[in-house]
């Protein structure tokens with residue numbers, strides 16, 4: 219019996235010396251029922267990188283309050299956005315498509331592309347062992363977060379290295395840094411804005427740039443996330459020729475009673491009609507794929523909230539998903555990382 223694992227076929231200890239790319243996204247439930255959503259939220263919200271409270275204090279709250287109620291509400295929201303054709307959540311569908319399209323770019327070089335979720339399935343362990351079985355002894359880890367946060371990027375890398383801790387023979391790893399103002403990212407965002415605005419029958423007075431929030435104390439303790447959001451927003455404004463007033467930054471998805479980084483998206487947007495701003499577009503450049511936070515919280519909930527208080531026109535600009543610009547970006551990031559081996 220041994221503690222250390224060998225994911226390679228029996229007796230094979232040599233590898234073919236290939237490089238592989240691993241895309242890592244956040245994670246998502248397997249289905250919309252209470253137990254599937256509960257399982258996902260339990261794993262996600264038990265991560266100390268996400269909720270920075272001593273487990274002895276947090277676990278009783280999580281088990282007795284959060285996990286008894288929230289899966290119902292969240293499951294209902296997932297139901298609205300579920301991809302019925304593929305019976306999967308949009309985040310999973312788009313992540314898989316990104317991996318598929320990126321693999322096509324690397325086909326000739328015989329570089330396999332895997333994809334994994336930090337929480338849920340396919341797990342990082344499954345994806346890494348699959349790459350190793352394909353002969354990879356070098357892996358590029360690419361967390362799908364444009365802006366670094368300990369609660370997303372770092373925990374994805376933690377999970378990868380947690381698996382590596384169990385391997386007798388580890389692959390070499392290059393981790394791709396965040397890319398908040400990478401020119402290809404900004405160009406893809408700007409093109410998506412122009413394309414989308416071109417389809418509207420109204421001219422938005424504001425382009426709201428909404429990012430997922432984090433607790434304020436994360437930033438005070440040194441998480442560069444907010445600065446990186448500002449870098450994305452500033453580069454996008456520059457590319458589109460917009461001012462800060464025309465394209466303001468807001469933060470969505472507050473969770474729990476603590477203060478999160480501000481301004482909060484919903485109250486900010488609800489305050490606009492009284493200032494004569496009744497036509498807006500919203501973009502969410504913190505998300506590489508559409509998901510519950512973009513399609514439901516912004517595309518449905520925020521739209522309703524804006525129209526209820528006198529807003530007239532609301533447009534949600536989809537995430538980059540598997541667009542050509544995204545794949546250009548992922549290819550450029552991977553090719554740059556390849557040079558580090």
Ligand SMILES: C=CC1=C(C)c2cc3[nH]c(cc4nc(cc5[nH]c(cc1n2)c(C)c5CCC(=O)O)C(CCC(=O)O)=C4C)c(C)c3C=C
Nearest residue numbers: 244245246247268292309367369370430432473509510511
């Ligand atoms: C509890 C605190 C949370 C922190 C901190 C947090 C940071 C964070 N999250 C994302 C990206 C996503 N979050 C998503 C869903 C989601 N996030 C939280 C909580 C925190 N996130 C919850 C409870 C949920 C589940 C939905 C809900 O119950 O409201 C998703 C969507 C996943 C999907 O399947 O669609 C993404 C993506 C970032 C980028 C971030 C910090 C920068």
Ligand SMILES: [Fe+2]
Nearest residue numbers: 430431471511
């Ligand atoms: Fe989140």
Ligand SMILES: [Fe+2]
Nearest residue numbers: 471472511515
């Ligand atoms: Fe949310």
